[in-house]
Amino acid sequence: MNNFVYDIPVKVYFGENQLGNLAPELLKFGKRVLLTYGGGSIKRSGLYDRVMAELKAADCTVFELSGIEPNPRIESVREGVKICKEQGIDVLLAVGGGSTIDATKFMAAGACVEHDAWEFFGANAKPIEQALPIVTILTLSATGSEMDAGGVITNLETQDKLGRMAAPMLPKVSFLDPTLTYSVSKYQTACGSADIMSHILEVYFNTQEDLYMLDTFMEGMLKTIVKYAPVALAEPENSGVELLYSATSGSYIFQREAIIRRGGFSPRMLHRRATFRRICLHLPLTFCSDDDKEQNLFRGLILFCVGTTLLIIESILLGWDIMVATAATVCFVLAAAAQKLFPTKRLLVGHSLGYGYYYTFDNSEITAD
Numbered sequence: 001m002n003n004f005v006y007d008i009p010v011k012v013y014f015g016e017n018q019l020g021n022l023a024p025e026l027l028k029f030g031k032r033v034l035l036t037y038g039g040g041s042i043k044r045s046g047l048y049d050r051v052m053a054e055l056k057a058a059d060c061t062v063f064e065l066s067g068i069e070p071n072p073r074i075e076s077v078r079e080g081v082k083i084c085k086e087q088g089i090d091v092l093l094a095v096g097g098g099s100t101i102d103a104t105k106f107m108a109a110g111a112c113v114e115h116d117a118w119e120f121f122g123a124n125a126k127p128i129e130q131a132l133p134i135v136t137i138l139t140l141s142a143t144g145s146e147m148d149a150g151g152v153i154t155n156l157e158t159q160d161k162l163g164r165m166a167a168p169m170l171p172k173v174s175f176l177d178p179t180l181t182y183s184v185s186k187y188q189t190a191c192g193s194a195d196i197m198s199h200i201l202e203v204y205f206n207t208q209e210d211l212y213m214l215d216t217f218m219e220g221m222l223k224t225i226v227k228y229a230p231v232a233l234a235e236p237e238n239s240g241v242e243l244l245y246s247a248t249s250g251s252y253i254f255q256r257e258a259i260i261r262r263g264g265f266s267p268r269m270l271h272r273r274a275t276f277r278r279i280c281l282h283l284p285l286t287f288c289s290d291d292d293k294e295q296n297l298f299r300g301l302i303l304f305c306v307g308t309t310l311l312i313i314e315s316i317l318l319g320w321d322i323m324v325a326t327a328a329t330v331c332f333v334l335a336a337a338a339q340k341l342f343p344t345k346r347l348l349v350g351h352s353l354g355y356g357y358y359y360t361f362d363n364s365e366i367t368a369d
Contacts, residue, residue, distance in 0.1 A: 010147050011173045012248070018175050019050055022135075023058035025173045029133040030090020031060045034083055036104045037095045038068050042139065045183045051095060051137065063087050065107075068096070072103035074155045077117045080107030084132060091133045094171075097192070098143030101136050102151030105169040108132040118155060121162040128166035137175045140184055141243040142192030144199060144250050146174040176248060178240030186233045189243075193229035196247045197222060221246045 013021055026033060033055060042048045055062050063083055068076050083089065084107060094104035108131040110117035119126045136146045145151060150165030184192070204218050224246050228239040 008147065008170070010171050012147075012176060013173070014176045014245070016177055016179050018177055019054055019137075022051070022054045022137075022175065023060070026055070026060065026091055026093065026135060027058055029172070031058070032088055032090045033060050033062050034065060034080065034087070034089045034092045034107070035062055035095065036065045036068060036080060036092060036100055036107070038066070038070075038097070038100050040066065041183070042095050045139075045180075047095065047137070047139070047180060051093070055093075063089065068100045068103045069154075070099050071152070071154045071161065072099045074118050074153055076103050077106045077110060077153060080104065081110035081117055084108070084111035089132060091135060093135050093137070095137040095139065097138070097140035097188075098145040098195075101134075101138075101145040101171070102143075102153065104134055104136075105131070105145075105149075105151045105171075106153055106164075108134050109166065109169055118153075120164055121153065121155075121160070125164065128164070128168055131166075131168040134169070134171045135173045135175075136171045137180070138177075138244070139180045140188060140192050141181055141240070141247040142195040144196070144247050146171060146176065147248050176244055178244045179237075181240050181244060182236040184236075189232050189236070190229065192247070193225050193232065193243060196243070196250050197225050199250045221250055 011025070035051070035055075037048070042051075052062070065076070065080050065083060080092075080103065084092070089111065092104050092108050094101045106117050106120060109120065109128045111132050112130045113126070115126060120128055138146045148165070149167050149170040150163060151169070152161060152163040154161045181189075200218050200221055204215070204222075224242055228242040228246075231239040232243055
C-alpha cells in the first residue's frame with residue numbers, strides 16, 4: 001500500500017432539520033451570497049423558500065444563478081464568475097446535485113483569476129490556487145461532489161468534457177439531509193445509484209496490491225446500493241440515509257485525478273444510463289462472494305458482456321446509435337478476456353470498464369436540475 005495524506009476538511013451536517021445551521025455557517029464568510037441551482041425543482045419542493053427564509057433572517061444579500069445544466073457547461077460557469085466579480089460575492093451556496101456543485105466550484109475558482117475559466121482545463125491548464133468559499137445543500141445521492149475537490153465541465157464549442165481537481169475547490173460546509181432526496185424522480189434516483197457504484201468500481205479495479213480492509217469497505221458500499229436502490233424507487237423514506245451516506249463515503253475513496261474524456265462526446269448524456277447499470281453492474285455483484293472474489297468476478301464480467309449485448313438489441317428498438325452499443329460490447333468482451341488471461345487483469349479490466357461506460361448511450365434531451 002502507498003503512503004498517503006488524508007485531508008478532507010469538509011464540515012458535514014448530516015440528517016434532518018439541519019438548515020437552521022445554514023446562516024451561521026455562511027456568515028463566517030460574509031453576507032453577499034451567490035445562490036446556484038438547476039432547473040427549478042428546489043422551488044417545487046419548497047426547499048428554495050426554506051433556504052431564502054434562512055438567508056433573509058440573517059440579513060444576507062442574495063444573488064441567484066439558476067438553470068445549471070446536467071453535465072454543466074462552461075457558459076454557466078462564466079456567468080457565475082461574472083456575477084461574483086461584479087457583485088463582490090463573499091460565498092457561493094450550491095443547492096442541488098453534482099452538476100450544480102461542480103459548476104459552482106469552478107465559478108468560485110474563476111472569480112479569483114483574470115483569465116477565462118476554461119483555461120483551468122486541458123493540457124496547458126492553469127493552476128487553481130484559490131477559490132471563494134463554497135457551501136452545498138445536496139438534493140441527490142450520486143456523485144459525491146459535496147465532499148470532493150473536483151468537477152467536470154462541458155464545452156460544446158470545443159466538444160470537450162473535462163475534469164479537474166484542486167484543493168481550494170473543496171466545499172467548506174455540506175448539508176446532507178436525506179429527506180431532500182425523497183422528491184427526486186425514480187429515473188434520477190436510479191441514475192444516481194448507478195453513479196455511486198461507478199465511482200466505487202473505478203477505484204476497486206486498480207493496479208495496486210490489494211488492501212483487504214479497503215476492498216471490503218468498497219464491497220460493503222456496493223452491496224448497500226444493490227440492496228437499497230430498488231427500495232428507494234418505491235419507498236425513498238426507507239432508504240435515503242443508506243444511499244446518501246454511501247454516495248458521500250464513495251467520494252472519500254475517489255479523491256484522485258479526475259478522469260478526462262475526449263471522443264464519444266455526448267453533452268446531454270445523463271451521467272449514466274440507468275438501465276445499462278441495472279443490467280451490467282447489478283448482475284456481476286450477485287456473483288461476487290467474499291470467499292472467491294477473483295473467480296466470481298470473472299463470471300460477473302461475462303455477464304457484463306451479456307448485458308451489453310441485450311442493450312444492443314434495445315438500442316435497435318429505440319433507435320439509438322448501434323455503433324456506440326457495439327463499441328461498449330467489444331470493451332466488455334476484452335475485459336472478460338483480460339480477467340482470465342492476463343496477470344495485469346485489474347489494469348485491463350479497469351480500462352475496459354471505463355471505456356465501456358463512458359461511451360454508452362443516451363443523447364436524449366434531459367431537463368435541467
